[in-house]
Amino acid sequence: xxxxxxxxxxAVLVAVAVVTAAVAKPSAQATPAQVAQCTNVSIGxxxxxxxxxxxxxxxxxxxxxxxxxxYNRANGTRFKVVNGDTQLKAPVARTVARRLVSxxxxxAVVGGSESQAVxxxxxxxxNANLASISGSATAVDLTKGHPYRSFxxxxxxxxxxxxxxxxxxxxxxxxxxxxxxxxxxxxxxPLATAIQRGLRARGATVARESVSADDTDFSAVVANVxxxxxxxVFATQVASAANxxxxxxREQGKDAIVFGTDGAYSPTQYKPRLGYVSSFANDIRFLPxxxxxxxxxxxxxxxxxxxxxxxxxxxxxWVAMTAITAACADGNATRAEVTxxxxxxxxxxxxxxxxxxxxxxxxxxxxxxxxxxxGEKYTLVx
Amino acid sequence: xxxxxLVQLLVAGATAGSVYALVALGFTMVYGILKLLNLxxxxxxxxxxxxxxxxxxxxxxxxDPSVAVWLLVVLMLMAAMAGCGFLGVxxxxxxxxxxxxxxxxxxxxxxLGVSFFIQNSVLLLxxxxxxxxxxxxxxxxxxxxxxxPLNVWxxxxxxxxxxxxxxxxxxxxxxxSKLGKAMRATAVDREAAAMMGIDVDRVIVKTxxxxxxxxxxxxxxxxxxxxxxxxxxxxxxxLKGFTAAVVGGIGSIPGAMLGGLLIGLAEALSVGxxxxxxxxxxxxxxxDLVVFLILIVFMLVRPQGILGKPExxxx
Numbered sequence: 001x002x003x004x005x006x007x008x009x010x011a012v013l014v015a016v017a018v019v020t021a022a023v024a025k026p027s028a029q030a031t032p033a034q035v036a037q038c039t040n041v042s043i044g045x046x047x048x049x050x051x052x053x054x055x056x057x058x059x060x061x062x063x064x065x066x067x068x069x070x071y072n073r074a075n076g077t078r079f080k081v082v083n084g085d086t087q088l089k090a091p092v093a094r095t096v097a098r099r100l101v102s103x104x105x106x107x108a109v110v111g112g113s114e115s116q117a118v119x120x121x122x123x124x125x126x127n128a129n130l131a132s133i134s135g136s137a138t139a140v141d142l143t144k145g146h147p148y149r150s151f152x153x154x155x156x157x158x159x160x161x162x163x164x165x166x167x168x169x170x171x172x173x174x175x176x177x178x179x180x181x182x183x184x185x186x187x188x189x190p191l192a193t194a195i196q197r198g199l200r201a202r203g204a205t206v207a208r209e210s211v212s213a214d215d216t217d218f219s220a221v222v223a224n225v226x227x228x229x230x231x232x233v234f235a236t237q238v239a240s241a242a243n244x245x246x247x248x249x250r251e252q253g254k255d256a257i258v259f260g261t262d263g264a265y266s267p268t269q270y271k272p273r274l275g276y277v278s279s280f281a282n283d284i285r286f287l288p289x290x291x292x293x294x295x296x297x298x299x300x301x302x303x304x305x306x307x308x309x310x311x312x313x314x315x316x317x318w319v320a321m322t323a324i325t326a327a328c329a330d331g332n333a334t335r336a337e338v339t340x341x342x343x344x345x346x347x348x349x350x351x352x353x354x355x356x357x358x359x360x361x362x363x364x365x366x367x368x369x370x371x372x373x374x375g376e377k378y379t380l381v382x
Numbered sequence: 383x384x385x386x387x388l389v390q391l392l393v394a395g396a397t398a399g400s401v402y403a404l405v406a407l408g409f410t411m412v413y414g415i416l417k418l419l420n421l422x423x424x425x426x427x428x429x430x431x432x433x434x435x436x437x438x439x440x441x442x443x444x445x446d447p448s449v450a451v452w453l454l455v456v457l458m459l460m461a462a463m464a465g466c467g468f469l470g471v472x473x474x475x476x477x478x479x480x481x482x483x484x485x486x487x488x489x490x491x492x493x494l495g496v497s498f499f500i501q502n503s504v505l506l507l508x509x510x511x512x513x514x515x516x517x518x519x520x521x522x523x524x525x526x527x528x529x530x531p532l533n534v535w536x537x538x539x540x541x542x543x544x545x546x547x548x549x550x551x552x553x554x555x556x557x558x559s560k561l562g563k564a565m566r567a568t569a570v571d572r573e574a575a576a577m578m579g580i581d582v583d584r585v586i587v588k589t590x591x592x593x594x595x596x597x598x599x600x601x602x603x604x605x606x607x608x609x610x611x612x613x614x615x616x617x618x619x620x621l622k623g624f625t626a627a628v629v630g631g632i633g634s635i636p637g638a639m640l641g642g643l644l645i646g647l648a649e650a651l652s653v654g655x656x657x658x659x660x661x662x663x664x665x666x667x668x669x670d671l672v673v674f675l676i677l678i679v680f681m682l683v684r685p686q687g688i689l690g691k692p693e694x695x696x697x
Contacts, residue, residue, distance in 0.1 A: 050502065052614045054510030184667050210667030214618055216608040219394035220653035221666055223387050240512040240610035247609065251523040251535045252390055269512060269610075305511065 038328035042080040043068070043320045044100035046093065046121060046132070047113030047313075049085035052214045053237055056263075056309050057085070057113055060135055063310030064110050066300045067317040079321055082106055088185075088213075090116045097121035101128040107327075107338050108133065108320035110313055114237075115139035116186035122148030129336040133320055135313030138262065138280060139190055143360040150339045152357050154315045154349075155280040156366030158191045161262060164368045165233060165278055166198035168382050169259060173276075175230035177205045179256070181221065181245070183213045188235035191261055195233055213237065222248045229256040239266035239307070246272035262368070266307040267376050275373040276381075279308045281351050282369050283378065293350050315355055319345050386531035391654040392647065397538050397607060398622075399646020400545035404600035405623025406630060406638035407552060408593035414569040414633040415589050418478060418489050422496035424620020426469055426594045430462035430601025431611040432504060435513050437461045444516035451520060455540065455606065462598035469500075470594025471587055479583075497616070504613040512612045515605040541603045548596060549639050555592070556635055565589055569633070622649075625677045631690025640688055649673050 045064055047057035061083060068079045084100050086093035093112060100106050101124055109125065109132040112118040118137045125132045126149050134142075134153040138161065142151060169175050178199050182192035192208070199206045207229075209221050213236075222245070225232060232249065234242050242264035249256055250273070260277040264270050270277060284290035290311075297306070323341035327333035342357075349355045356364045370382035405427060412420045437458045442448040449457070477496045481489045517537055526536040556562035567575040568585045576582045604619065605611045622645055630641025652672035656664050664671070686692045 050505060050510070052612070054505065054613070055512060058510040182667075208665065210665050212618075212667075212670070214614060216604065216610050216615060217394070217398055219397070220391055220650040220669070223390035223394060223650075223654055224666065227386075238512060238610075240514055243514070244609045247518040247523055250518075251526075252533050253528070269514060304509075 038331055038333055039078065040105055041107050041324055042082045042105045043317060044082045044084055044106040044109040046084040046096060046100065046109055046111030046117055047086060048088040049083060051087040053088045053114065056237065059306050059310040060113055060313035062301055062304065063314040064317040066297055067314040071318065071321045075325060077325060086112065086114065086117045088114060090120045093117035094120040097124045101125065101130060107324045107333060107335055108342065110135065110316045110320060112137055114187060115142055118142050118151060122151050126150045129339055131320065131323065131339040131342040133316040133342065135316040136309055139186065143362050146360045152342055152361040154312050154319065154355055154363050156363060156368060158194060160366050161278055161368045162191060162194035162198055164370065165195055165259065166202060168370050169199065169231050169233065170202045170204060173231055175204065177229050179207045179209055179225050179229050179232045181209045181211060181232060181234045183211055183236045185213045187237055187263065192235040215241065216244065218245045219248050222252050222254065225249065225254055225256055227254060231259050232256045233259045234264065235261045237263035239264045239269035242270045243272060246275055267378050268305050270373060271376045272373060277371050277373055279369045279371065281308045281312050283308055284311050284350060286380065287352060289352065290350050311351055315349050315351065318347065319355055322347055387654060389531040390533065391650045393534055393538065395647035395650030396643065397541055398649060399643035400542045401600050401604055401619065402622045402626040402645050403549060403639045403642025404545050404596050405619055406626035406642045407549065407635060408597045409624050409627040410632050410635060410638040411589050411593040415565065415586055419493065421493035422473060422500060423597055424616035424623065425497050425500040426466050427597040427601040427619050428504065428613060428616035429469055429500060430466045430598030431605045431615065432508060433462040433465040433598065434458040434602035434605050435515060435611060438515060444520040458602050459599050462602045463595035466598025467591040467595035470590040474587060474590040501613055501616065508613065510613065512610050514610050517606045517609055537607050541607045544599065544603060548599060552592065553635055561588060625673060628677060629680050629687055631687030634689040637687055637689030645673055648676055
């Protein structure tokens with residue numbers, strides 16, 4: 001009798017579970033495709049807002065929010081920004097991406113800021129038909145073979161950056177003995193490897209060193225740099241790290257010049273006596289056409305310092321809002337519709353030229369910029 | 383043998399080791415008295431670095447300081463030590479004292495919470511940007527000792543000298559003063575010390591003040607010698623300082639100093655030679671592997687550390 005009761009109880013529990021699952025499944029699946037009421041639409045932001053790369057994410061989200069405020073004023077829209085903090089950790093980025101997917105008001109995402117965040121969120125966004133537009137993820141594999149069909153980026157990839165650095169180091173700086181340093185993260189490892197290979201292919205002697213992304217002291221690595229080394233290429237996302245490296249080379253009496261990759265671009269943080277840095281975007285402070293927007297941003301942020309990370313994210317947000325507005329022309333929009341419209345983007349950029357994408361989601365045309373750095377003075381040289 | 387390289391690696395290791403030793407002292411003092419791992423200790427160092435940066439900015443910045451450089455450094459150290467000392471006292475009062483009779487896991491979790499709280503408070507207050515001491519503008523890197531293969535920037539000498547002086551001062555305090563005697567008594571047996579008339583609470587508060595002040599000084603020294611600080615830096619220094627304390631023998635003050643230097647030197651030398659020793663299989667990226675391998679070996683072979691005493695329990 002007792003066994004029978006237990007069995008019946010279990011059967012009821014199983015039945016309830018099956019019914020609940022059956023009822024819950026369609027609604028969970030429906031979320032991504034849900035039709036948005038265009039009066040309450042958000043764009044998600046996926047980037048590091050805390051942790052070691054928080055400076056990057058904070059600059060980006062500040063520019064995205066500035067863009068949203070400006071767009072709303074100009075177009076009478078009411079876009080909001082939903083923050084997603086990756087902490088520069090892939091598992092966290094995936095969890096945050098899931099949250100953005102499940103928020104039916106989010107119709108497009110700006111980010112992931114870092115390539116590893118794109119790798120872990122790309123398939124989630126693709127399955128939800130949610131467009132993600134990055135303002136800084138430059139790893140080649142994010143668009144090679146088009147693995148994430150709803151992913152776009154407004155910055156060129158490392159397949160462009162590495163050859164340009166190699167070319168400049170070999171041809172313009174005439175360097176034959178080079179040390180390449182990576183910072184053991186998804187951003188710098190492939191980039192440093194591509195630069196190392198490129199330099200070797202061009203006949204340079206190349207040694208490879210590694211530091212940790214959150215290291216503040218490089219004196220032990222500098223001790224490994226020979227006195228005859230011409231250039232140290234540092235693939236880092238921390239501009240002040242490139243500055244410390246440059247000073248510690250001088251401290252140990254070494255003449256090698258530091259060449260920072262795009263992550264090192266910061267006139268307030270990277271200011272060696274003589275150095276070089278590449279950038280995926282022109283510095284809008286140097287563009288006469290961008291003077292008014294720089295003024296507006298300074299007013300908006302109370303003169304908060306910024307580098308080259310913010311403005312591309314502003315453009316990524318602008319791409320998202322333009323597509324959503326177009327999709328909302330009939331009062332309702334779906335994520336799939338927005339993604340289709342992002343693909344067809346053709347709008348003017350505050351960085352000069354226009355924002356357009358090729359079939360894989362990369363920007364057209366693609367170019368990196370090289371600056372000579374002397375103290376806080378940055379001069380465009382390539 | 384490349385002597386230039388070896389000498390520079392030793393200098394780099396000794397500098398980092400001095401900082402680790404100061405951090406390790408804080409860990410070891412608190413553990414000695416409360417048997418508590420103060421996991422927020424690294425974040426106290428970070429706060430010290432920010433206080434020093436604030437004083438530097440207040441006094442005109444590195445490019446144009448309004449007082450002599452030596453005075454500026456002394457003021458930065460004093461402000462950071464005082465600020466962090468009081469922060470340590472506040473942490474003890476609000477996060478650890480209410481849990482003093484709780485199971486040992488409770489204050490450990492509380493320490494983790496304090497660590498995140500401090501980190502995120504600094505993030506909110508100062509933002510996420512890396513801040514620079516610009517100490518390379520304060521004193522040119524050319525100023526210092528340049529003798530054969532030896533190139534030592536004067537700021538490195540200041541860091542090593544200050545760390546050594548503070549360690550000696552602490553050692554004298556603990557071994558020669560009345561407070562030191564009370565600290566040692568409390569470390570041996572808290573209840574017995576209380577019965578002998580020692581105000582245990584006061585001793586614990588003073589221990590936190592001194593340990594945290596040393597961490598604050600370490601924060602300023604890190605900022606001065608390496609130039610950059612951020613809200614996240616405490617984790618790394620805390621971890622290395624903790625490793626140094628364990629390797630040296632947690633609870634032992636000379637052990638903390640020795641452990642700090644050992645970890646600093648091991649880290650620097652492994653960056654320099656790991657590639658040669660492993661015939662290119664491992665690169666400088668694996669220097670932390672060596673550091674934490676040392677920790678594991680000590681835990682297995684000599685868990686009490688170099689100068690620690692094995693814990694004897696009456697059964």
